[in-house]
Amino acid sequence: MGYGARAAIISDRRVTGLSADVISEFGAEVALLWHERHQARLESRSRKRAVGAGAKHRLVFIDRLLATLVHLRHGATHDVLVCWFGVDSSTIPRAIGEVRPLLAKRGCSIAGGIRLRTLAEVIDHLGASGQTGIIDGTETRVRRPQGSGEVHFPQEQAERRQGHGPHDARGRLLFCSPAQPASCADITHARQSGLVKHLANGPAVEILADAGYQGLGAQTGGRVLTPPHRKFKKNSPDWYKEIYERQRKAHSSRRIRVEHGIAHLKNWRALARHHGRRTT
The missing domain is CATH 1.10.3210 (Hypothetical protein af1432)
Incomplete structure (x- = not known):
């Protein structure tokens, strides 16, 4: 060229x-x-x-x-x-x-010349800087291979694969875990990536997550914060509805930056739809 x-x-x-x-x-x-x-x-x-x-x-x-x-x-x-x-x-x-x-x-570069390459480094950085982390999973469409006896169009029908990445409170990506099949739940993927072990044995940090991670708070000593659990599924009192909605919106407004961060990353075609080998 x-x-x-x-x-x-x-x-x-x-x-x-x-x-x-x-x-x-x-x-x-x-x-x-x-x-x-x-x-x-x-x-x-x-x-x-x-x-x-x-x-x-x-x-x-x-x-x-x-x-x-x-x-x-x-x-x-x-x-x-x-x-x-x-x-x-x-x-x-x-x-x-x-x-x-x-x-x-290369890992993820952040301010101050710091580069984070592993999940353990991310937890240590959040603990040392006193920042709040935000975690979420996203999905990428991949081609579904045509199996024997199946009648469908691989170009149109696609399964989902997920990857999880903690962000800081400003929405900057700090780490992205390897992709897993979509049948893997968010909380299972987080456990398999070692997040529970790193949080339990690491510094005291605050990690915001959505309802898909409910249960990690008890396993990490309250370090993972999820939306409040709905105690009344039917016929809940009006006062409870008001408190529940206020708490849910407050939590959502704090973790909305991770959604913006994921949307920015998916401007890259490779993260929006994968056309290559499923193993990569």
Whole structure:
């Protein structure tokens, strides 16, 4: 790709979803990790020529990064990226497969140069800063494979997969857990990710959650706060209805930022609908 086309992609935030400064930061940090991994792979096998000999990459790292960002942002197919970047049809899938794990290992950057990579680091950060965390799950549509004897359209019918991510009180993403099948409830997913263990053994923090996490409060010493449980399902007194609605709205107004954070993340096509392999 020419310099002018590369500069146009970087300068227009609508293409990659990131500012030029963030892309520059990615290029400086991830490029070093990619180069180290590439050199280690070359040195790990027996060679007849010195490392670095032979043909050079037609797709330099910054173009590999831009191709990955465009693919994640807009869900552009590999064929489109192949024509855009002017490389072989096997180059783009290989480049995306190399860059995506490196981006995932960076973790979530927050103010002050702090980067959180694990759930334990998130709990420690919230405890040290005295902030309130907000947790919620979201769903991503994926293609459903066509099984024997089934009559449906894989393009239209899709199962759900969920991922959970604590946010801070400002709605900034602090962590995103691996995806699980949609048959897994929110509270089960939280337990499997180790949230209960980290909260029980970690610092005293406050985590806001919706009704799908009711029960975690008792297991974490009251660290997880959920909406009040409705005691009267039928024929509840008027005074109770008023108190219940007031408490529910107060809790909802505090955790609404996590909904805004998830909506912002789903501007990325890869988080709105997944078209690749179900295992990834």
